[in-house]
Each structure stands twice: as structure tokens, then as C-alpha cells.
Amino acid sequence: MTAVRQDAWSPDDDLILAEVTLRHIREGGTQLGAFEEVGERIGRTSAACGFRWNSCVRKRYEEAIQLAKQQRQKRNYMKKQTASATSHVSSIAVVEHEERTFRHEPLTEESLSVEAVIRFLRQWKTTYQELHRHIKALERDLKERDEQLLTLREENEHLSKEVNNVQTDYRAVNDDYKTLIQIMDRARRLTVLSEEEETKPRFKMDANGNLERIE
Known part of the structure; x- marks a missing residue:
């Protein structure tokens, strides 16, 4: 366990x-x-x-995952082509045997092997060419995806810089806003104090020593 x-x-x-x-x-x-x-x-x-x-780990291997999937596709394609070629050779052998039986010709190992191999090689040449074209197409697709990935990375870096600049501007504006609020609050308090001083009653002393309110 x-x-x-x-x-x-x-x-x-x-x-x-x-x-x-x-x-x-x-x-x-x-x-x-x-x-x-x-x-x-x-x-x-x-x-x-x-x-x-x-x-965690998957995020760091996105490109490798895509490459592994493409390799799996190539592997499966080659298996199918190999199986098809093998089946084709077997079919050739069966047809050859039936033709020789119908013509009452002796079936020798040499004649069967040579003719079957020739046909197999011809078929495999065609299969190889198709496989080669398929691989080239996959390589072109992979190259295009790499270019797209590079473009996306560049765009991501550009957007990251813009986000950083916006955040910096936001912090500067926010600091300015806080400073402005503090100034406005200080001005408001000074205005209130000034009004209180203006409304406070004032007195003066007359010649007889009495306090007289000044309007």
C-alpha cells in the first residue's frame, strides 16, 4: 500500500x-x-x-502537453498506416494464392515472397509519402502555434506594463485626492473658527469703569 x-x-x-x-x-x-x-x-x-x-504542475508544462498530444497523434497515425500496410500484404498473399490455385500453378515461397514484397514496397512508398506530407502539415501547424504563442507572450508583457502604469497612476491620483481632502477639511475648520470669532461678543470699558458691548 x-x-x-x-x-x-x-x-x-x-x-x-x-x-x-x-x-x-x-x-x-x-x-x-x-x-x-x-x-x-x-x-x-x-x-x-x-x-x-x-x-500547480500542469500550468508550467502547457507547451510540452501540446507537443505530447501531437506526438501521440503521429504515433497513432503511423500505427494505423503500418496496420494497413500489413493487412495489404496479407491480402496480396491471399489473392496470389487464389490466382495460382485457379490457374493450377504451383505456389512457391520464392515467387510469393518476391511479388508480395514488391507490392508491399510500392504500397509503403505511397504510405510513406502520405505520412511525410502529414508530418510536414503538423510541423507547419506547430510552427504557427509557436508564433501565436510568441505573439501572445509579447501582448501579455505589453498589457502587464500598461497595468503597472495604470496602477502607478492610480496610486498617484489617490494620494493627490487624499491630500486635497485634507486641505479642504483644514480650510473648512479654519472657516468655522473664523465665523466663531466674528460672532463672539466684544466689550470695552467706558470712562466710569463700566463694560460696554461693542456691536
């Missing part, structure tokens, strides 16, 4: 998780199988590996 670990993930653990998961994607396996394999290697549960992959 795999032990349950509570310690933090190390860079080596993340690297193992990425390598195994990408290999499973490339070879047509499942991510669950990858998480189980990683869990056995580093002593963690497959659920913990899956959570770590989806929450």
Missing part, C-alpha cells in the same frame, strides 16, 4: 510527476495511470498526484 505523505512537494517530485504524465499522454495512456505510477515511485497517493498536477 502506498504511504500517505504530508510533507511539501520538492522540485524533484514535480519533475517526476511531469515526466511520467507527459510520457503517458505521448504514448496514449491515461492521466490516472500516470498518477498511480508516480504515487508508487514517490510514496504518495494517486489522488494527491492528480491534485498537484491540476493545481
Whole structure:
């Protein structure tokens, strides 16, 4: 049974998780199988590996994931072509045998092998050319995606700079606004004090020593 670990993930653990998961994607396996394999290697549960992959590691390997998927497509395509070529050779052998049986001609290993190989090679040449064109198309698509990714990165950097500039301008405006509020509040208090001083009654002393209010 795999032990349950509570310690933090190390860079080596993340690297193992990425390598195994990408290999499973490339070879047509499942991510669950990858998480189980990683869990056995580093002593963690497959659920913990899956959570770590989806929450953290996957974000750092988006380009590698896309490349692994393209490699998987190439691999599957080549398997199909190989299977088709093998089936074609088998069909040639069956037809050859039926034709020779119908003509009552002896079927020798040499005649069957040579003719079958010639037909197989011709068919494989066509298959190879189609596969080569398919690979070229995938390479062009990959190049276009790389260019798009580069453009998006440049746009992201430009937008990040603009966001930083806006944040800086916002902080400056906010500081100016606070300063203005303080000035307005100080002016308001001075106005109130001035009005209180103007409304306060004043007195003077007359010649007889009595206080007389000054209007």
C-alpha cells in the first residue's frame, strides 16, 4: 500500500510527476495511470498526484502537453498506416494464392515472397509519402502555434506594463485626492473658527469703569 505523505512537494517530485504524465499522454495512456505510477515511485497517493498536477504542475508544462498530444497523434497515425500496410500484404498473399490455385500453378515461397514484397514496397512508398506530407502539415501547424504563442507572450508583457502604469497612476491620483481632502477639511475648520470669532461678543470699558458691548 502506498504511504500517505504530508510533507511539501520538492522540485524533484514535480519533475517526476511531469515526466511520467507527459510520457503517458505521448504514448496514449491515461492521466490516472500516470498518477498511480508516480504515487508508487514517490510514496504518495494517486489522488494527491492528480491534485498537484491540476493545481500547480500542469500550468508550467502547457507547451510540452501540446507537443505530447501531437506526438501521440503521429504515433497513432503511423500505427494505423503500418496496420494497413500489413493487412495489404496479407491480402496480396491471399489473392496470389487464389490466382495460382485457379490457374493450377504451383505456389512457391520464392515467387510469393518476391511479388508480395514488391507490392508491399510500392504500397509503403505511397504510405510513406502520405505520412511525410502529414508530418510536414503538423510541423507547419506547430510552427504557427509557436508564433501565436510568441505573439501572445509579447501582448501579455505589453498589457502587464500598461497595468503597472495604470496602477502607478492610480496610486498617484489617490494620494493627490487624499491630500486635497485634507486641505479642504483644514480650510473648512479654519472657516468655522473664523465665523466663531466674528460672532463672539466684544466689550470695552467706558470712562466710569463700566463694560460696554461693542456691536
